[in-house]
Amino acid sequence: MTDTTRKAARPVGPAAPAGPPPPSAARRPRRWRGVTPWLFLIAPLALLIAFTYAPIVNMVAYSFTDWDGVSPELRYTGAENYTELFTRPELFEVFFVSGYYLAASAVQIGAALYFATILSFNVRFRGFFKGVLFFPYLINGVAIGFVFLYFFQDGGTLDAILGLFGYDGDRAWLGTPTSANVSLAGVSVWRYLGLNFVLFLGAIQSIPGELYEAAELDGANRWQQFRHIIAPGIRPVLSLSVILSVSGSLSVFEIPYIMTGGATGTETFVIQTVKLAFQFNKTGLASAAAVVLLLIILAVTWVQRRLVPDDKVDLV
Numbered sequence: 001m002t003d004t005t006r007k008a009a010r011p012v013g014p015a016a017p018a019g020p021p022p023p024s025a026a027r028r029p030r031r032w033r034g035v036t037p038w039l040f041l042i043a044p045l046a047l048l049i050a051f052t053y054a055p056i057v058n059m060v061a062y063s064f065t066d067w068d069g070v071s072p073e074l075r076y077t078g079a080e081n082y083t084e085l086f087t088r089p090e091l092f093e094v095f096f097v098s099g100y101y102l103a104a105s106a107v108q109i110g111a112a113l114y115f116a117t118i119l120s121f122n123v124r125f126r127g128f129f130k131g132v133l134f135f136p137y138l139i140n141g142v143a144i145g146f147v148f149l150y151f152f153q154d155g156g157t158l159d160a161i162l163g164l165f166g167y168d169g170d171r172a173w174l175g176t177p178t179s180a181n182v183s184l185a186g187v188s189v190w191r192y193l194g195l196n197f198v199l200f201l202g203a204i205q206s207i208p209g210e211l212y213e214a215a216e217l218d219g220a221n222r223w224q225q226f227r228h229i230i231a232p233g234i235r236p237v238l239s240l241s242v243i244l245s246v247s248g249s250l251s252v253f254e255i256p257y258i259m260t261g262g263a264t265g266t267e268t269f270v271i272q273t274v275k276l277a278f279q280f281n282k283t284g285l286a287s288a289a290a291v292v293l294l295l296i297i298l299a300v301t302w303v304q305r306r307l308v309p310d311d312k313v314d315l316v
């Protein structure tokens with residue numbers, strides 16, 4: 001009895017520390033940590049490969065054949081399509097049309113930067129103007145093409161507006177190569193202005209507000225603030241916008257195809273490529289043209305990146 005009581009009264013000490021977990025249990029969470037990101041990437045990588053890289057590989061393969069887009073048989077022709085492209089200068093003359101869109105891109109970037117700078121400060125109805133500028137980018141390109149097709153027609157909306165200011169007489173705005181290309185380039189400015197505006201506005205608003213306060217205390221005006229604070233702060237976004245504008249100018253398709261179909265000297269390289277594939281059934285030659293356009297855009301982008309490197313900007 002006494003022994004039992006002593007055993008029961010004996011204080012219970014702390015539990016002995018557990019030994020280290022087995023190596024397999026410690027490695028399992030680390031292994032899952034490394035696999036988890038790839039599990040999330042499976043779906044987007046599959047879509048990227050299926051709808052981007054696989055078509056590019058097929059396009060390059062078709063460019064070495066005489067496939068007509070319909071026949072199940074493909075005949076390998078080597079570099080014959082590329083030889084035909086570079087020996088027919090009229091196939092590259094359409095790149096002169098891109099000059100109108102390059103000039104329009106400069107106007108577009110300048111206007112977007114101006115509006116983004118103005119609306120980044122306290123302005124009345126700032127939210128309303130932001131919506132007005134960004135709204136055209138949300139509209140479907142086909143709808144924009146049809147709207148402006150009626151806008152520029154003889155005696156249409158543009159002529160009616162000009163008539164209010166004393167301009168009398170109908171004009172075929174899409175009837176000559178110069179006026180047609182200028183009109184189409186103006187439509188592209190109206191449509192894509194909102195995209196650059198949003199990019200610039202986000203970059204400007206990411207600049208610390210203390211810099212503006214310090215500049216105002218030093219007596220800097222708005223132009224000086226733009227020159228020494230805003231312009232250096234948005235340089236990477238500005239470089240990206242220029243790259244997108246140049247590549248977009250070289251591959252214009254939607255607006256001229258809907259409004260003129262490439263007529264009246266408005267045919268672009270992409271419209272010409274589409275006609276080669278679906279109108280003349282020269283899918284192999286069209287694929288070679290698409291490969292050449294891709295290489296030109298990559299080369300232009302590389303040159304731009306070399307001329308304007310993406311340096312890290314540190315204003316603070």
